[in-house]
Amino acid sequence: MTRLAQGTPVQELLADDPLWLIIGKVIAIFALLVVMTLFMIWFERRVVARMQHRIGPNRVGPFGMLQSLADGLKLAFKEDIRPVLADKWVYFLAPVISTIPAFLAFAVIPMGPEVSIFGERTALQLVDLPVGVLVVLAVAAVGVYGIVLSGWSSGSPYPLLGSLRSAAQVISYEIAMGLAIVSVVLYSGTLSTAGIVEAQAHGWFFWLLPISFVIYMASMVGETNRAPFDLPEAESELVGGFHTEYSSLKFALFFLSEYINMVTVSALATTLFFGGWRAPWPLSAVGDGVLNTGWWPLLWFLGKTLFFLFVFIWLRGTLPRLRYDQFMRLGWKVLVPVALLWFLAVSTIRALRTTQGITSQQILIVGGILLVALLLVTFLLPDRAVRHEETELPVSGSDYPLPPPDLKVPRTPRVRRELGGRHHREGEGDSVPAAQDTGRTAIGSGPGRKEDGDGTP
Amino acid sequence: MGWYVPVMALAALGLALVGATYAIGLLVTVQRRPLVTPPFLAGGLPREHAVSRFHVRWYVVTLLFLAFDMEMVFMYPWAVVVAEVGVEAVVEMFTFLAVLLAGVVYVWREGGLRWT
Numbered sequence: 001m002t003r004l005a006q007g008t009p010v011q012e013l014l015a016d017d018p019l020w021l022i023i024g025k026v027i028a029i030f031a032l033l034v035v036m037t038l039f040m041i042w043f044e045r046r047v048v049a050r051m052q053h054r055i056g057p058n059r060v061g062p063f064g065m066l067q068s069l070a071d072g073l074k075l076a077f078k079e080d081i082r083p084v085l086a087d088k089w090v091y092f093l094a095p096v097i098s099t100i101p102a103f104l105a106f107a108v109i110p111m112g113p114e115v116s117i118f119g120e121r122t123a124l125q126l127v128d129l130p131v132g133v134l135v136v137l138a139v140a141a142v143g144v145y146g147i148v149l150s151g152w153s154s155g156s157p158y159p160l161l162g163s164l165r166s167a168a169q170v171i172s173y174e175i176a177m178g179l180a181i182v183s184v185v186l187y188s189g190t191l192s193t194a195g196i197v198e199a200q201a202h203g204w205f206f207w208l209l210p211i212s213f214v215i216y217m218a219s220m221v222g223e224t225n226r227a228p229f230d231l232p233e234a235e236s237e238l239v240g241g242f243h244t245e246y247s248s249l250k251f252a253l254f255f256l257s258e259y260i261n262m263v264t265v266s267a268l269a270t271t272l273f274f275g276g277w278r279a280p281w282p283l284s285a286v287g288d289g290v291l292n293t294g295w296w297p298l299l300w301f302l303g304k305t306l307f308f309l310f311v312f313i314w315l316r317g318t319l320p321r322l323r324y325d326q327f328m329r330l331g332w333k334v335l336v337p338v339a340l341l342w343f344l345a346v347s348t349i350r351a352l353r354t355t356q357g358i359t360s361q362q363i364l365i366v367g368g369i370l371l372v373a374l375l376l377v378t379f380l381l382p383d384r385a386v387r388h389e390e391t392e393l394p395v396s397g398s399d400y401p402l403p404p405p406d407l408k409v410p411r412t413p414r415v416r417r418e419l420g421g422r423h424h425r426e427g428e429g430d431s432v433p434a435a436q437d438t439g440r441t442a443i444g445s446g447p448g449r450k451e452d453g454d455g456t457p
Numbered sequence: 458m459g460w461y462v463p464v465m466a467l468a469a470l471g472l473a474l475v476g477a478t479y480a481i482g483l484l485v486t487v488q489r490r491p492l493v494t495p496p497f498l499a500g501g502l503p504r505e506h507a508v509s510r511f512h513v514r515w516y517v518v519t520l521l522f523l524a525f526d527m528e529m530v531f532m533y534p535w536a537v538v539v540a541e542v543g544v545e546a547v548v549e550m551f552t553f554l555a556v557l558l559a560g561v562v563y564v565w566r567e568g569g570l571r572w573t
Contacts, residue, residue, distance in 0.1 A: 026466045030474075076481055080491040085506060096475050103471035107464045126463050134533060135464075156496030157507045164515050171522040178529045185536040244497050249482040253475060325572035328518075332570045336525070340558070344551065347539065351547040354540050 010128045010194040013114060017122055024117075025126050029106050037259040041068035044313045051317035078248040085155025086245070094153060095246070095253035098146020101139040102260040108132035109267045110194045112277045112297040124277070124298060125194060132193035133181055136268055137174070140223060143261065144170045147225075147232065150254070151242035162241030165324060166225060166232035172331040173222030173229075179339035180216040183209050183346045184272045197276030204275040211342045213273045215335055217311070220265040222331065224258065227316035231324050266308035270301060277301040517569045521561075528557050 017025075042057065042065055049056025057064035082091065112124030129135055144167060151163020185191055187208060188199035199205075206213050222229040233241030243254045270276060277297030278284060284292060291300075322330070349363055411419070483489070496503050531553070539546045564570065 022463050030470045076485055081494050082491040083496050084493050099475050100471040103467055107467050127460050155507050160507045168518045175525045182532050182536050189540050249478045328572050347547055351544050
């Protein structure tokens with residue numbers, strides 16, 4: 001409690017910011033996010049194009065860099081539409097609700113240590129809230145409302161399905177994400193983002209909590225509805241998902257919020273696991289940590305964030321989209337249990353270290369012995385018997401079953417009617433033996449195994 | 458409370474951007490009134506309103522999420538102080554998680570997490 005009351009060094013540094021500096025920072029963050037969005041759309045298209053042996057946008061501006069600006073201008077001139085069954089005001093407000101919270105999360109991200117701007121000492125961070133991480137999670141949750149309401153108010157089946165999927169997806173992966181973040185908080189002992197970066201001065205949490213990092217990476221892709229988890233806007237199933245019924249600049253706002261959310265979760269990943277603005281290892285040793293002071297950290301921060309953004313694009317270029325049931329299974333039956341178990345292990349180790357005076361060396365030794373024992377047990381366990389199913393059905397290429405060659409296909413009603421009309425006196429039964437005869441001849445020409453399997457003498 | 462003023466300023470700037478976007482859309486548009494269209498159904502016409510029927514499983518996920526989210530609400534303050542309180546706090550949290558896990562195992566067994 002006392003820790004929160006007296007404030008961290010960063011909080012004290014930020015507390016005496018003059019108004020012009022705060023306004024400057026607000027505008028800088030805002031501009032950074034908008035420029036990053038424009039850059040990311042271009043970057044994504046170029047990188048995916050390169051991965052697919054295409055060229056990508058290269059006409060507008062140098063290397064096509066102004067392509068996303070041109071697309072934005074084009075969207076402004078598109079005709080606005082409104083579905084006839086739409087809930088008018090909610091339909092109008094949904095893009096607003098999804099865009100504004102996207103901007104907020106970046107307020108608590110620390111981008112650099114103490115610097116001097118026009119003689120004023122300050123930190124490269126807008127605010128350092130004592131509940132910083134919770135604020136990021138909270139505004140991410142509010143952003144979901146925009147998606148849900150857009151699909152709900154469109155009055156159209158595809159957007160409704162997209163928004164329901166999106167809601168279930170985001171809340172499912174938020175649990176895994178939250179559990180991954182709790183492990184970080186456990187080690188840093190604070191929820192303030194600047195405090196978490198401070199706690200990584202002697203080693204990134206990426207090395208300490210690798211499993212949390214993997215879980216966070218998976219869930220951040222799920223949170224932002226990106227491939228391979230882009231089920232809310234799965235083009236092959238739902239046309240455009242929750243924004244099917246949106247056109248013009250409303251559609252552009254959804255795009256904007258999606259890309260800002262990507263930048264935000266990447267920045268949070270940097271803050272939580274990659275040491276925030278701290279220089280990577282060989283550089284951090286240069287000149288007694290001179291690269292960790294002044295304006296240099298901004299470079300490391302942006303570099304690490306861009307790395308995560310590249311991973312987003314890389315995933316999209318590599319992996320196919322999951323099915324929704326596979327996706328939910330991964331979330332609830334893999335990520336959440338693994339995150340819970342990992343969290344239990346981390347908190348046990350942490351408590352033992354602080355109270356019982358057990359060193360990390362002892363923990364590593366015990367953990368190594370446990371791991372070896374576990375490996376031995378897995379070697380001793382018998383393999384699960386693999387059932388070899390002798391398929392009677394011929395299989396071609398895929399495992400889609402083909403009909404057997406002696407399949408008795410009944411004649412179509414029309415043929416039967418015509419035959420019945422012609423062979424009026426001979427009765428209807430004569431068509432069936434004929435079919436069996438043709439079936440037999442087909443078997444006779446095929447492999448002998450089939451004939452035995454037929455069962456007829 | 459003073460900490461949140463800059464955050465609100467950022468929100469206001471976001472709102473200004475959205476407002477400007479809507480205003481530009483209105484200014485450059487050829488036709489003021491939006492085109493009123495039937496829902497997009499690849500050419501078909503809807504037979505009922507979209508929200509008239511959807512699957513019950515979304516409710517199950519929501520309830521499950523509420524359980525987990527409440528647990529996390531307790532977890533964050535706990536994680537901040539656990540280093541000071543020590544083993545007792547860990548034991549208490551483990552008991553709490555065990556109760557929660559029993560519920561999750563029950564839901565899992567009953568097929569609440571099954572999607573096909």
